[in-house]
Amino acid sequence: MPPLRSAWQDVPRTRVRRFAELALDELPLLAEDIFREIRREYPNLAPTPTESGEPMALVGIRRALEHFVQHKAGEHDEAEDHRRVFQEFGRLQVMNGRSLDSLQAMYRMGVRMAWRRLAEIGQKVHIPAPAMYELAESGFEYLDGLVAESMRGYAEAAARQESERLRLQRRLLELLLAEPRPADPVRHAEALAERAARVGWPLPERVAVAVLVRPGREAVAPAVSGDVLLDMECERPRMVVPDPGAAGRPELLRRATAGWSGALGPPVPLAAAAASLRWATVAVRLMERGLLPSGELLHCTEHTEALVLLPPDELIDAVARERLAPLAQCGATHGRRLAETLLAWLETRGGAPEIAARLGVHPQTVRYRLRQIRDLWGDEVDDPDLRFELELVLRAQRLRGDLAAPAT
Structure with a gap:
């Protein structure tokens, strides 16, 4: 044509x-x-x-x-x-x-x-x-x-x-999340205010720091609001959430991080942001070990027992070997049942019917096991310090999945 x-x-x-x-x-x-x-x-x-x-x-x-x-x-x-x-x-x-x-x-x-x-x-x-x-x-x-x-x-x-803004934001995050805490808090606060001003970030009174786990190499960054500092350059992206207790903030975070796993540290004063990051990091490590649920942004404040008891593995294991030594002579299966009964008793201090309902067994079975427990530990089982240590190690074992969770 x-x-x-x-x-x-x-x-x-x-x-x-x-x-x-x-x-x-x-x-x-x-x-x-x-x-x-x-x-x-x-x-x-x-x-x-x-x-x-x-x-x-x-x-x-x-x-x-x-x-x-x-x-x-x-x-x-x-x-x-x-x-x-x-x-x-x-x-x-x-x-x-x-x-x-x-x-x-x-x-x-x-x-x-x-x-x-x-x-x-x-x-x-x-x-x-x-x-x-x-x-x-x-x-x-x-x-x-x-x-x-x-x-x-x-x-x-x-x-x-955007490149300059991200560079300045990373410098702000480095200062905000630095450890150990500064020797001169006043100068640190001044430097923090100066860096925050350069990226237009109003300094909040309290923050919570999150650590995220990438769902894939090409994952799209969470669509957080502009007041949330997000660093995607780390292997585990970090997120600083201002005023985490503000109305509607948890729901907005849930939507923004849909499809991501991670942990949001406890709310802390701005100067203690590194502490919130530390707890979030601990929680993510537990998630990767399968000891905390994954697939969403969990809040550390909802998993305090696991965060307190699970990280010090060596210490808890050492106490367990010493305090649970009497169970070694009972065999694995029976020893585990006695441990579950002991923990139910320590947690409730109730009678056989209450403990039986918690364990899903007959009350007479509980009475039999409690007699065995007293035979194994003797009068020591009435010592408050021993009971406290026993409850700690038994709770830790339950969190790891070594003991069954309560029936009710």
Whole structure:
């Protein structure tokens, strides 16, 4: 199929050159009119001056118009400086905290004003209507190119800004979660306030620190709110949650971390954030050992027994070997049943019927086992310190799964 014939290319060259001459003569004034109208519609737009003192926007508008007219006249201007200007416009939007929406609206306004003036010039030199329609289409295509340049500048600036923000945020987290605690709390607080100010993070009174376990290498980061500090650069991502007791915060965290495993440390004063991180880390280690549930963000405050009893394995095991030594002579199965009965008695201090209901056995079975327990430990079983240690080690064994959980 032969290519479509260009109406603009059919216009005599002398007429095209005359159109370009008239347009180029009027472009400086047209650029000023467009710039003035933009300033009127967007009064809060602060003009950025060039080295010559002219507003950068005015220079960009004028150069873009000149380049477009020269291109359509067949005078190929290789200088593309105006494109860098439009990239800078995109960068400035990022620096001023604005989106590209207003910038694109300005561009469309400029194109409409330019088209009206170019149409008048086209009529004056008798450019046929089909050719002017084609010129209008070219103008909007040209606008798309300028928008693309601004988007490029915007994306580059946004990436640099985000990279810098993440760098500053990591420095804040390093200071916030550093151990041991600083020797000079006052200077530490001042440094913390300075780093927090640089990332726009209001210092809260209390925080909770979470440690996360990646569900996969390409997992999307949790969609936490802007006031939550999130460090995804660690092998186990860390998250600092301000004011964790605020209304609705637990539900928001649950939704944001859906699909992730992890642990949220206890709420602590800001200066003790490292302690919250420490407990969260302990909880994650227990999750990886299968001793705490995984698949969601668990709260350390809901698993205090496990966090207190399970981490000191060597100490608990040493106490267990000493205090549970009498069970060694009973055989594995019977020894475990006696241990479960002993723990139920220590926890309830109740009678045989209550302990039997807890264990799911007959009360007479409980009475028999309690007599055996007293035979094994003698009067020592009445000593408060021994009972405390026995309960500790037996609870730890139950948490590990060595003893059965209560029936009720």
